[in-house]
Amino acid sequence: MTSAQTAVTDYAIARAQDEAFWQAIAARYDIEPGPINFEHGYFGRMSREVLKTYEQHLAYVNRSNAVYVRQRFDTEDSETIRADLASLLEVRPQEVALTRCASESLQSLIRNYNALQPGDQVLISDLDYNSVQSAMRWLAKSRGVEVIEITHKHPASYDSLLAAYRDAFAGHPRLKLMALTHVTHRTGLVMPVQAIASAATEHGVDIILDGAHALGQLDFKLSDLDVAFAGFNLQKWMGAPLSLGFIYVKQDRISAIDPDMGDTRYAPDDILGLAPYGTPNIPALMTLPKVFAEHREIGGSAVKGARLAYLRDLWVREARNMDGIEVLTPDDPRLYCGITSFRFQGHADQPLMTRRLLDEHGIFAVPRVGSACGPCIRITPGFITSADDVARLTHALRSLA
Ligand SMILES: Cc1ncc(COP(=O)(O)O)c(C=O)c1O
Numbered sequence: 001m002t003s004a005q006t007a008v009t010d011y012a013i014a015r016a017q018d019e020a021f022w023q024a025i026a027a028r029y030d031i032e033p034g035p036i037n038f039e040h041g042y043f044g045r046m047s048r049e050v051l052k053t054y055e056q057h058l059a060y061v062n063r064s065n066a067v068y069v070r071q072r073f074d075t076e077d078s079e080t081i082r083a084d085l086a087s088l089l090e091v092r093p094q095e096v097a098l099t100r101c102a103s104e105s106l107q108s109l110i111r112n113y114n115a116l117q118p119g120d121q122v123l124i125s126d127l128d129y130n131s132v133q134s135a136m137r138w139l140a141k142s143r144g145v146e147v148i149e150i151t152h153k154h155p156a157s158y159d160s161l162l163a164a165y166r167d168a169f170a171g172h173p174r175l176k177l178m179a180l181t182h183v184t185h186r187t188g189l190v191m192p193v194q195a196i197a198s199a200a201t202e203h204g205v206d207i208i209l210d211g212a213h214a215l216g217q218l219d220f221k222l223s224d225l226d227v228a229f230a231g232f233n234l235q236k237w238m239g240a241p242l243s244l245g246f247i248y249v250k251q252d253r254i255s256a257i258d259p260d261m262g263d264t265r266y267a268p269d270d271i272l273g274l275a276p277y278g279t280p281n282i283p284a285l286m287t288l289p290k291v292f293a294e295h296r297e298i299g300g301s302a303v304k305g306a307r308l309a310y311l312r313d314l315w316v317r318e319a320r321n322m323d324g325i326e327v328l329t330p331d332d333p334r335l336y337c338g339i340t341s342f343r344f345q346g347h348a349d350q351p352l353m354t355r356r357l358l359d360e361h362g363i364f365a366v367p368r369v370g371s372a373c374g375p376c377i378r379i380t381p382g383f384i385t386s387a388d389d390v391a392r393l394t395h396a397l398r399s400l401a
Pocket of ligand 1: 041042100101102103104129181183184185210212213232233245
C-alpha cells in the first residue's frame with residue numbers, strides 16, 4: 001500500500017466509527033417507520049436530495065418530452081453522464097455503456113461473447129448469482145459448450161478460493177470463459193478477483209465479473225482488477241434511482257463481444273451496441289451526476305465500505321462467541337464487506353427463524369439458499385444503520401440462539 005492509500009484507509013476507519021457523522025448522513029434519508037432494516041442488499045435508498053433531483057428531472061422530461069430528449073439528451077447530455085460515470089470509475093468513457101440493471105449487463109456480455117466454439121468449456125460456481133448461472137448454462141444449448149460447475153469449500157479462505165479456480169483451470173484445458181462474482185449475494189463473501197484474474201489469464205480464460213454488490217461498498221479501481229468484462233448496477237450501494245446499470249469492456253477487448261442481437265446502430269467496436277435496445281429511464285439517468293457528487297462527498301467507497309464493514313464487525317464479533325450461531329462469512333479482511341450470513345445451528349428452518357427475528361425482535365433480514373455451505377440468514381446494514389440497531393440485532397441473536 002502506498003502512503004496515500006494508507007492515509008485514505010486510516011481516515012475511512014476513523015470515519016466509520018463516528019456515530020455523529022453517520023447520524024447526520026442518516027438524517028438525509030426519509031424512512032418509513034417499521035422494523036429495523038437489515039436487508040439493505042436489495043437496493044439502496046435515495047437520499048432526500050437525490051429523490052428531489054430525480055423528481056425534478058421526471059417533471060422536466062414529462063413537460064419537454066422528445067423536444068428535449070431528441071435534441072439534447074440523446075446527443076449531448078447522455079454523453080456527459082457517461083463521461084461522469086467513467087470518471088468515477090477511472091476508465092475511458094468508451095469503456096462503459098449504461099443499461100437498465102446488472103442482470104441486463106451481464107446477460108448481454110454472456111450472450112454476445114463471440115469467442116466460444118462447440119466443445120469449449122465455461123465455468124460457474126455455487127456462489128454466482130442465479131440469473132448469471134442460468135445465462136451461463138444457456139450457453140450449453142446455444143453454443144454447444146460444456147458448463148463446469150464448482151462448489152467452494154466451507155469455510156472459505158483466500159487460498160481455498162484461489163485454489164478452487166486454479167484446480168478448475170488445470171483440470172479443464174478447454175475452459176474459455178468464466179463468471180466471477182465480486183461480492184456474492186448469498187453470504188457477502190468477497191472474491192480475490194485480482195488473484196483469480198491473474199490465474200485465469202495464465203490459462204487463457206476470460207472473466208465476466210458480476211460487480212452488482214461491489215460498486216460503492218468496496219474500494220477498488222476497476223482497471224486494477226485485470227478483468228476485461230463486467231456488469232454493474234447503480235441502485236445498490238451508489239443510491240441511484242432504480243433501473244440503472246452499466247457494462248464495462250476493456251477497450252482492447254471490445255471485439256470479443258458482438259453488438260446485442262446484431263444491433264447495427266453503432267460501429268462494431270462501439271460499446272453502446274452492447275446495451276440491449278430500449279428507451280431508458282431518462283430522468284433516472286439525468287440524476288446520476290447528483291448521485292456521484294453525493295457519493296464523493298460522503299467519502300466514496302472507502303468511507304462507505306469502511307462503515308458497512310465496521311457495523312458488520314460489531315455484530316459478528318459477538319455472534320462468533322454465541323453458542324448456536326454459525327457465522328458463515330470469514331473474518332479475513334480481504335474476504336468480507338458489510339454483508340454477512342449466519343445460521344441458527346439448533347434450528348433447521350432458517351426461513352422460520354428469519355420470521356421470528358421479525359415478529360419477536362423487529363429485525364428485518366432475508367433467508368438465503370443456494371450456496372454449498374447451506375441455508376442461512378443474510379444481514380446487510382445500510383447507511384442509516386446505527387450501532388444501537390446492531391446492538392438490537394445481537395440481543396435478538398443471543399435470545400433466539
Ligand atoms: C451478486 C448479484 N448479481 C446480480 C444481481 C442482479 O442485479 P440487478 O437487480 O441490478 O439486475 C444481484 C442483485 O441483487 C446480485 O446480488
